[in-house]
Amino acid sequence: MYIGTADNPSYLGPAPLEEIAETIATSVGPSGPNDEYLFRLCDAMRAMVPGGHVDPHLAQLERLVREYQRECATAVAVTAATAATVSAAAAVCATSPTTLEPVAAVHRSRPMCPS
Numbered sequence: 001m002y003i004g005t006a007d008n009p010s011y012l013g014p015a016p017l018e019e020i021a022e023t024i025a026t027s028v029g030p031s032g033p034n035d036e037y038l039f040r041l042c043d044a045m046r047a048m049v050p051g052g053h054v055d056p057h058l059a060q061l062e063r064l065v066r067e068y069q070r071e072c073a074t075a076v077a078v079t080a081a082t083a084a085t086v087s088a089a090a091a092v093c094a095t096s097p098t099t100l101e102p103v104a105a106v107h108r109s110r111p112m113c114p115s
Helices: 017-026 034-048 056-095 097-109
Strands: none
Touching: 017 034, 017 056, 034 056
16 A cells, blocks of 8 residues: 655655645656545445445545546547548548638738648
8 A cells, every 4th residue: 555655755745635636747756656546545445344334535635536537538539530630621621622712821821831
């Protein structure tokens, strides 16, 4: 079991639970992914403690990590859908450049849009 003490180089110190949850969701240690460790710890607590109670701090971290993972999954899906749309639009531009040339010119005039 990992115990985060202040003398450990991986200890983050006091932080908001949301920040701790993000760190857990995105970190991997010698024992594997930190989120998996948290989820298994919470499952073990539910199995061992009468009434299936989990420490409120752990329960909130578990909820926040799962929420963070859902948000990331949604962001990845949106990014993939956007990439597919851009790819489809690029294919249309490639097949009929004269029809869409005014749109392409506007895109090139914007500094954030690659030409």
